[in-house]
Amino acid sequence: xxxxxxxxxxxxxxxxxxxxxxxxxxxxxxxxxxxxxxxxxxxxxxxxxxxxxxxxxxxxxxxxxxxxxxxxxxxxxxxxxxxxxxxxxxxxxxxxxxxxxxxxxxxxxxxxxxxxxxxxxxxxxxxxxxxxxxxxxxxxxxxxxxxxxxxxxxxxxxxxxxxxxxxxxxxxxxxxxxxxxxxxxxxxxxxxxxxxxx
Numbered sequence: 001x002x003x004x005x006x007x008x009x010x011x012x013x014x015x016x017x018x019x020x021x022x023x024x025x026x027x028x029x030x031x032x033x034x035x036x037x038x039x040x041x042x043x044x045x046x047x048x049x050x051x052x053x054x055x056x057x058x059x060x061x062x063x064x065x066x067x068x069x070x071x072x073x074x075x076x077x078x079x080x081x082x083x084x085x086x087x088x089x090x091x092x093x094x095x096x097x098x099x100x101x102x103x104x105x106x107x108x109x110x111x112x113x114x115x116x117x118x119x120x121x122x123x124x125x126x127x128x129x130x131x132x133x134x135x136x137x138x139x140x141x142x143x144x145x146x147x148x149x150x151x152x153x154x155x156x157x158x159x160x161x162x163x164x165x166x167x168x169x170x171x172x173x174x175x176x177x178x179x180x181x182x183x184x185x186x187x188x189x190x191x192x193x194x195x196x197x198x
Contacts, residue, residue, distance in 0.1 A: 009105050010080045011079075011080075012073070012080065012138050014027060014079075019032055020032065020071065020138070020139060021071075021072070022035075022067065022070050023070055023071065023072065024070065029056075031155045035070065036067075036070060036139075036140075037068050039067075040067065040140070040143055043065055043066045043068075043069065044066060044143070044147065046065060047062055047065050047066070049077075049150075049151050049155075050151065051155050051180055052106075052107070052111040052152075052155060053103075053107060053111075054103060054106070054111070054148065054151070054173060055099075055100070055103045056077075056095075056096060056100065056136065058097040058148065059099075059131075059136065059144055059145070059148050060075045060076070060077070060136070061075060062144045062147050062148055063075045063136075063144040065142050066140060066144060066147075067139075071138075071139070071189060073138065074188065076098070076137075076192055077092065077095055077136050077137070078092060078095075078136060078137055078138040079092050080092065080138070082135060082138075083096075085175075087174075087175060089133060089134070089135035090133055090134045090135060090136075093149065095134050095136050095170055098133075099131065099133055099134050099136065101115075102127060102130045102131055102134070105127070106127055111121060111155055111156065112124065112152065112153075112156040113155065113156050113157070114156075115156060117158060117193060117196070120153070120156055120158060120193060121186055121189045121190050121193055122182075122186060124149060124152070124153060124189050124193070125161055125177070125182050125188070125189050126146050126182060127149075127152075127180060127185040128145065128149055128177075128185065128189070129174070129177030129178070129185055131145055131148075132145065132151065132174055132177065132178075133178060135161055142170075143161070146162060152180040153193060154197070155194055157197050158193050158194060158195070158196055158197060159193070159194030159195055159196075159197060160192055160193055160194065161194060162192055163191060164191045164192070165188055165191060169184075169188065171190065172184055173185040173187070173188045
């Protein structure tokens with residue numbers, strides 16, 4: 001029975017179900033989604049900002065902090081291939097290597113420090129889109145990645161808020177970026193990235 005990621009039956013789900021195995025033994029997808037939202041919102045307040053360097057391990061730690069109350073595999077890289085509609089994410093065997101390349105590019109760009117807002121928007125949209133294609137976790141990629149990029153953007157000296165972004169706008173920007181069209185993602189970050197922190 002394929003789930004929203006098209007992985008079908010896998011060890012992450014209860015047998016004959018698309019519901020992810022979880023510590024609360026919730027067997028209903030809607031109830032699990034609500035529990036996820038509530039628990040990760042609480043956990044997000046405890047994720048401390050750290051300056052760079054950032055890497056895949058840093059992103060894994062964010063995921064672990066957000067989801068450890070719910071999933072045994074919180075913070076662990078997924079072991080199954082995944083796709084959403086026409087979007088195929090990086091295969092597990094290549095995730096660490098590909099993520100390393102992206103983080104190295106950001107390090108070479110000095111974590112975007114010293115960029116003006118316009119250049120930061122373009123750089124962040126590109127890096128975010130690349131990491132999204134890695135999609136390192138079975139669930140919770142977006143939430144973990146947004147916190148990573150909050151840290152990255154704040155370290156670069158700018159305010160960041162996701163509140164003005166509609167769910168459909170976010171989804172379409174990610175799909176466009178997967179197809180190498182970055183303008184919608186740049187528009188998203190233009191709304192999200194605020195004033196320079198003084």
